[in-house]
Amino acid sequence: MNTTQLESRRMYYQKELAEGVERFFEPRRHDCPWCGSTNLSVRLRTPDLHQRKPGQFVLEQCDTCRHIFQNPRLSPAGLAFYYRDFYDGLGQQRAEWGFRIQQSIYLSRAKMLKPFTIPRAWLDVGAGYGHFCQAATAAWPDTIFDGLDQGAGIKEAQRRGWVRHGYQGGFIALADELAGRYDVMSMHHYLEHTQEPFDELDIAARVLLPGGYLLIEVPDPEYRFGDMLGRTWSQWCQPQHQHLFPFGNLVRALADRGFSLAAVERGAAHLMYADLTASLALLLNVCAPDSRLPWLTVTPTYLRRLRRTAALIVTMPLLAGTLTLDTLLSWAVRRTGTGNAYRVLVRKSD
């Protein structure tokens, strides 16, 4: 990103921020969106540790059903503001690097279908740049993969030939166009980003062919080590994650929509570097953010850039340590059959 592009973005962000970020939030709700209980408590208060955009975010927990949700939640304009330059623009290179290094995870997701079916047409919802679809062809060379995403990256996936068709837009809005075309659908780390997950599941049940399979992977809010990392646990991912689903809640919601449980993977879904390594990266963002970021209100002085460079140098040996510890932690938690994420594979009735 050159200086001119950075400056044009700085003008946009500083203009938006001058009007205040409070307008990006909807009114706080007083009941649980999952079960309707008013028995709520604050689980986490945090700023944006990922991009360091201004704002404070609250995750509340329902003390009746344990569902966790952002409250107050962001408005559509707020979501657009906070997503901007995360997966595209300034953030595209970093995001694509993050997707590229997950090849083995993608393959293990794709192979989860092996005992049950041979997919003919597979729709990946929340497909990003199509990295999963590209990797999954190694497991399913004869399957047609399509992808859907809000971002323009899905059109890039189609251009690269990683998906046959890239649908850009919302899953709910595109439901009529998609209905009856797919015998397998997947939502990997997608559902927690949506504002109305019940509606998303309703649409999934409508769109999928009878006897088809739906594969969902989401962060596991019941993962104890996540709590120990506090607000630096990457899977809280504020302000993007709107909902976090305890395993039992999600399985019941799927059963309510006529899906039967085919398989569950907990340890196998664990994301290896989403704990200590990601925490370290977030701490670096807090202690020494890149002062050139156009949404920061600080001036990118020489001293601030020097501090960032010094922090990066100090972090390097720590990074080697956390990578090793995360590898050991992954080995240990997978043996216990838990992890920072879980997968469920369900089948729609004939």
Ligand SMILES: [Zn+2]
């Ligand atoms: Zn509840």
